[in-house]
Amino acid sequence: MLANFLGKSKPINFIILLSLFIGVFIGNSFYLFSNTDFELSLLFKSTCFLGLNLVIFFFYNFVVTKNNLTLDNFYAFFTFTILLSYFIAITHSAKTLITLILYLVFIRKIYSLKSKKNTLQKLFDSGFWLSILFIIEPFSAVFSILIYSGIFLHQKSVSNTLIAPLVGFLIPLIIYFTYCFWFDKLYVFINLFYFDTFSSFIFKPENTYYWIIAFILALSVMAIFLKSPKAFSVKNSFRKSWILLIINLLVALTFALLAPNKDNTELLFLLFPAAIIIANGFESIGSNFIKNILFVLFLASAIISPFML
Numbered sequence: 001m002l003a004n005f006l007g008k009s010k011p012i013n014f015i016i017l018l019s020l021f022i023g024v025f026i027g028n029s030f031y032l033f034s035n036t037d038f039e040l041s042l043l044f045k046s047t048c049f050l051g052l053n054l055v056i057f058f059f060y061n062f063v064v065t066k067n068n069l070t071l072d073n074f075y076a077f078f079t080f081t082i083l084l085s086y087f088i089a090i091t092h093s094a095k096t097l098i099t100l101i102l103y104l105v106f107i108r109k110i111y112s113l114k115s116k117k118n119t120l121q122k123l124f125d126s127g128f129w130l131s132i133l134f135i136i137e138p139f140s141a142v143f144s145i146l147i148y149s150g151i152f153l154h155q156k157s158v159s160n161t162l163i164a165p166l167v168g169f170l171i172p173l174i175i176y177f178t179y180c181f182w183f184d185k186l187y188v189f190i191n192l193f194y195f196d197t198f199s200s201f202i203f204k205p206e207n208t209y210y211w212i213i214a215f216i217l218a219l220s221v222m223a224i225f226l227k228s229p230k231a232f233s234v235k236n237s238f239r240k241s242w243i244l245l246i247i248n249l250l251v252a253l254t255f256a257l258l259a260p261n262k263d264n265t266e267l268l269f270l271l272f273p274a275a276i277i278i279a280n281g282f283e284s285i286g287s288n289f290i291k292n293i294l295f296v297l298f299l300a301s302a303i304i305s306p307f308m309l
Contacts, residue, residue, distance in 0.1 A: 002295035004288065006074045017074055021057055021081045022050070052097035057081070059104045060272065067111040069241055069276050076279035078295070083271045083278075085302040086212050087264070095136075096265045102133045103140075107272060110146050111244065113154040114237045120164045123147065127168025134169075135176055137266075138192045139259045142251060144169075149247045153240040209264050213256070220249060220274045223281025230284065242280075248273035 005013060060080055063069070070076045084091070091097055109126035113119065126147050133140045147165045155161050180189040224246060231242040252269040259266040285291050 002292050002299075006078050006295065008073070013074055014077075017077055017081065018057070020078075021053075048094070049091070049097065052094065052101070053084075053091065056084075056097065056100055056104065059101065059108070060275075063104060063108045063111060063272075064276060066108075067114060067241065068238065069111065069245070070279050071283055073283070075282045076276050079279045079282070079298070080271065080275035082298050082302045083216060083275050087209070087268055087271075090209075090264050090268065093265070096268065099133065099136055099265070100268055102129060102136070103143075103269060104272065105129050106133060106143070107146075107248075110150045110248075111241065113150040114241060116155075119155055120160055123151070123161055123164035124168035126150075127165030128171060129168075130165075131169040131172040135172060135192065137259075139255060140269075142255050142258075145251050146244070146248055149244060153244055154237075209267055213267050213270060216270065216274050216278075217253070219281070220277045223278045223284070226284040227277070227280040231280075245273050245277055249277060 005016075057077075057080075061077055064076045091100075106126060106129040109122045109129065112122055130140065130143060130147070133143070144165070148162075151161050177186075177189050180186050227242070231239050249270065252273060255269055256266045282291060282294065285294075
């Protein structure tokens, strides 16, 4: 059954799960393009998008396993694959996928702060990658909260650790400012700092993705209630990472609600913390029978989701 399969961290299980990820991508892509005339360029684009999705998949797996954000199982990988499949129509955009990759690179540096090695370099890198993300999506600056949350949870709050992310953040901005100044496009640089957020705080019931996010958030809240008692009962590094995951979810939700340019891609930033939190919720369920039912329903939802959008 699925609970036993996902509970064993074996190479063959990973290969099967990776095949599931590719199968979901190809199946949903076929559905999305079923009414489109076949073109060689379409095949090329789909192959490129699959490649970028695989980069996201492997990077996500690396962050989870490297930082022990779940137990030694594939629950988080399975959950992320299903959640990402809900948004397959959105991820058929190179800009969106590259933005997600940058986000994961940034996130990797934050969660790696649990280790005391190369702290200043990690903090510098986190500010650096956030700055690049900021240039592409300015409101992503709100994720700076994660940097300092990681510092307060995992590191000592001294002047070096507080300043390092700022230095890293400024370097890409200075380079971008120089570029805009040289080509007489300073208005582009200035517009990065202009936000019209509250005018875009609108809930549209006809947007199916909002209801999917409501479903994901409901699962995340239940998982938090299931996992938190055990996570907070032991004073270890996971407890700090668990707090950071909850903060990550709240910051990503703030970003999704207040981002000025709403095209549904802002919702994807919720998937990383939500998938790991939900996976930890699955771990907290003692009965394999209940887990199997939930996993089957979860898998079925990935199959029918394209027909609901």
